[in-house]
Amino acid sequence: MDYLKYWTPVLVLAIAFAGFIVGGDFVWLGIITFPTLALLDTIAGRDFSVRKMGNATLANLPIWICAVGPVALYLVFAWRLSIEHLTGWQMFGGIMSVAWMGVIPLVPAAHELYHMRGTVARTVGRYAHLCILDCTRDIGHVVGHHIDVATPADGDTAVRGTNLYAFTGRAIVESTVYALRMEAGALRKKGLSPWNIRHRAYRAILAQVIFQGILFMIGGWTAVACGLAGMLVARAWVESFNYFQHYGLIRLPGAPIGRRHVWNHLNWFSRTVAFEITNHADHHLNSYQVYYKLVPHRQAIMMPSVFICFLSALIPPLWNEMIVKPALKRWDTEFATAEERAIALKQNQAAGWPDWQHEPGVAVGRATTVGI
Numbered sequence: 001m002d003y004l005k006y007w008t009p010v011l012v013l014a015i016a017f018a019g020f021i022v023g024g025d026f027v028w029l030g031i032i033t034f035p036t037l038a039l040l041d042t043i044a045g046r047d048f049s050v051r052k053m054g055n056a057t058l059a060n061l062p063i064w065i066c067a068v069g070p071v072a073l074y075l076v077f078a079w080r081l082s083i084e085h086l087t088g089w090q091m092f093g094g095i096m097s098v099a100w101m102g103v104i105p106l107v108p109a110a111h112e113l114y115h116m117r118g119t120v121a122r123t124v125g126r127y128a129h130l131c132i133l134d135c136t137r138d139i140g141h142v143v144g145h146h147i148d149v150a151t152p153a154d155g156d157t158a159v160r161g162t163n164l165y166a167f168t169g170r171a172i173v174e175s176t177v178y179a180l181r182m183e184a185g186a187l188r189k190k191g192l193s194p195w196n197i198r199h200r201a202y203r204a205i206l207a208q209v210i211f212q213g214i215l216f217m218i219g220g221w222t223a224v225a226c227g228l229a230g231m232l233v234a235r236a237w238v239e240s241f242n243y244f245q246h247y248g249l250i251r252l253p254g255a256p257i258g259r260r261h262v263w264n265h266l267n268w269f270s271r272t273v274a275f276e277i278t279n280h281a282d283h284h285l286n287s288y289q290v291y292y293k294l295v296p297h298r299q300a301i302m303m304p305s306v307f308i309c310f311l312s313a314l315i316p317p318l319w320n321e322m323i324v325k326p327a328l329k330r331w332d333t334e335f336a337t338a339e340e341r342a343i344a345l346k347q348n349q350a351a352g353w354p355d356w357q358h359e360p361g362v363a364v365g366r367a368t369t370v371g372i
Contacts, residue, residue, distance in 0.1 A: 002051045002052055002053050002292070003053060003055075003058050003059065005051075005272045006059070006062045006063075006272055006275060006292075007062050008269065008272045008273050009062065009066050009104065009105030009108075009109070009272070009273040009274075009275070010062050010065050010066060010069075010105075012033045012037070012101075012104070012105060012273060013065070013066060013069045013070065013073070013101060013105060015029050015030065015033055016029060016030030016033070016073060016097050016098075016100075016101050017069075017073060017076060019097060020073065020076045020077055020079075020080050020094065020097070021076065021080075023080050023083075023084050023086075024084070024086075024090065025090060025093070027077075027080065027086065027090055027093045027094040027097060028090075028093035028094075028096075028097065029097065030073075030096070030097025030098065030100055030101055031093060031096040031097045031099075031100050033100070034100050034104075034307070037104075037269050037273060037307060038305065038307035038308065038311065040268075040269050041267045041268065041269035041270055041305040041306075041307050041308075042267070042304075042305050042307070042308060044267060044268035044269055045267060045268065046266050046267060046268075046302070047266055047267060047268040047271055047296075048266060048296045048298055049296075050295055050296070051292045051293070053292040053293075056290070059290070059291075059292050060112075062109075062275075063109045063112050063113065063275060063291075064109075064113075064124070065109075066105035066106060066108075066109035066275075067106060067109040067110050067113055067124055067125060067128040068124070068128065069101070069105075069106075070098070070101040070102050070105070070106040070128070070131050071106075071128055071130060071131055071211075073097075073098055073101050074098055074131065074211075074215060074227050074230070075214065075215070075218060077094050077097075077098055077219075077223070077226065077227070077230075078214075078215045078218035078219035078223035078226075078227065079218055079219065080094070080219075081094075081219040081220075081222050081223045081226065082218055082219040082220070082223070091222075091226055094226060094230075095226050095229045095230045095233065096230075096233065097230075098131070098226075098227070098230040098234075099229075099230040099231070099233035099234040099237060100234075100237070101131075102131035102132050102230065102231065102234030102237075102238070103132075103234055103237045103238055103241070104273050104274060105273060105274070105275070106128055106129075106131055106132075107129075107132065107238050107241075107277075108273075108274040108275040108276075108277040109125075109128070109275060110124075110125040110126075110128040110129055111125070111141070111275075111277060112125070112275055112277075112290075112291050113125030113128070114126055114138040114141075114142070115142070115287055115288060116288075117288065122138070125138065126138050127207055130207060130208060130211050130231075131230075131231055131234055132231060132234045132235045132238050133208065133231045133232065133234075133235050134175070134176070134204075134235060134238075135200075135203070135204035135207055135208070136176075136179040136180070136183065136200050136201060136204050137175070137179065139178075139179040139182050139183055139200070140155070140175050140178045140179040140182065142287065143182055144178055144182065146284065146287050148253070149246065149251065149257060149261055149262065149284060150246060150249040150250055150251035150257075150261040150262070151250075151251050151252070151253045152253070153253065154246070155170075155171055155174040155175055155178060156171065156175075156242040156245070156246055157242075157246040157247070157249060158242075158243050158246065158247045158248065159248070159347060160247075160248040160328065160344075160347040160348060160350075160351045160353065161347070161350060161351025161352070161353070163313075163316040163319075164240055164243055164313040164314065164316065164319070167239075167240070167243050168236050168239045168240045168243070171239040171242065172235060172236065172239050175239065179201075180199075180201055183199055183200050183201065184199065187199060212224050212227065212228070215227045240310065240313070241306070241310070243313060244263065244265070244303070244306055244309040244310065244313065245262060245263055245265075245278070245280070246262060246263065247263065247324055248324060248328045248331075248344075248347070249261050249262065249263070249331065250336065250340045250343050250344050250347070251340065252339055252340065252343075255339075257284055257285065259281035259282070259284075259285065259297045259299075259300060260281075260300065260331070260335040260336075261284065262280055262281050262284055263300075263301075263303045263327075264278060264279055264280065264281055264296065264297055264300050264302075264303065265278035265279075265303050265304070265305060265306040265309065266278070266279055266296050266302065267304075267305045267306075269305075269307075270305050270306045270307070274306070275291045276291040276292070276294050277291075278306050279294050279296055279297075280294065281294075281297040281300060282294045282295055282297070301327050301330050301331055301334075301335070303323070303327060304323060308323075309323060325353065328344070329356045331344075332344045332345075332348075332356065332357055332364075333356065333357060333364050341357060341364070344357075345357055
């Protein structure tokens with residue numbers, strides 16, 4: 001039964017494909033799965049179950065489908081544009097549908113692949129990110145984020161008081177620049193120029209040019225324009241999801257990473273359609289652990305559905321007052337070390353937030369182990 005749960009994102013992808021194959025207003029089907037999943041995830045509630053899965057082949061089959069499928073969906077979109085004159089409203093629906101499939105299920109599936117040890121899996125994971133204009137994403141994620149998480153050096157961790165819009169724009173630039181610098185540094189260590197042809201950015205650009213060329217051959221400039229629009233929307237959307245996974249959490253540079261240094265979203269659909277990327281406390285302790293062996297952290301502060309977090313963050317005061325401030329107040333007083341609390345206090349003051357650490361009746365605890 002646990003294996004079947006992870007065919008949920010495959011079903012979501014199939015619905016999007018069906019919409020483009022039928023055409024017309026049905027091209028909206030892909031993006032309609034977003035509010036549908038948000039509603040279902042809220043209704044379904046928490047899921048703390050530990051998966052009982054031991055067959056890697058069966059477990060990974062939906063991963064591969066969901067990594068490759070969204071790339072193929074762009075080709076189907078181009079084909080639809082070549083045989084039907086879609087209205088502007090329908091083209092917008094198609095753009096949003098391919099963009100959403102580039103977020104869920106593609107990014108969690110590609111994320112799982114480039115955390116594997118095999119060359120083929122890592123390569124497919126990297127280039128599946130054609131759909132978000134970021135085929136070097138794994139560099140910053142694996143080399144940077146997993147080392148710097150919850151510290152000032154981590155571009156995926158939003159400082160308290162930062163709104164979603166400011167964070168997303170900055171994250172797009174910072175993640176791109178970071179990956180380029182890391183790759184250039186790796187070339188220098190090999191005694192090569194940072195502009196050497198081996199720099200992965202050249203391959204990423206070539207892959208994108210080839211893919212856009214294929215879209216052009218299928219559906220002309222309209223397909224290229226719609227494809228690029230979908231990719232740009234997807235890129236911004238993907239960066240925004242890091243906002244909810246790490247917002248406001250604090251760790252001293254070089255200090256051990258604990259389960260408390262990430263947020264988890266443990267609703268049923270949050271876990272399944274994202275291949276456990278929302279259940280990632282254990283993932284940050286062991287980045288090679290396969291998704292179906294990650295254990296939900298029951299002692300953590302429970303965050304709402306990741307869909308609800310996204311929708312609320314579109315209205316910053318709602319996100320601050322209803323979701324993240326209450327969570328961070330608990331984190332500061334129950335989970336943070338004294339050193340982390342000192343940094344948290346400064347960030348709260350800079351954001352204009354209350355000093356809840358010194359409120360009357362507040363008992364401040366102390367985290368002492370990596371496991372917390």
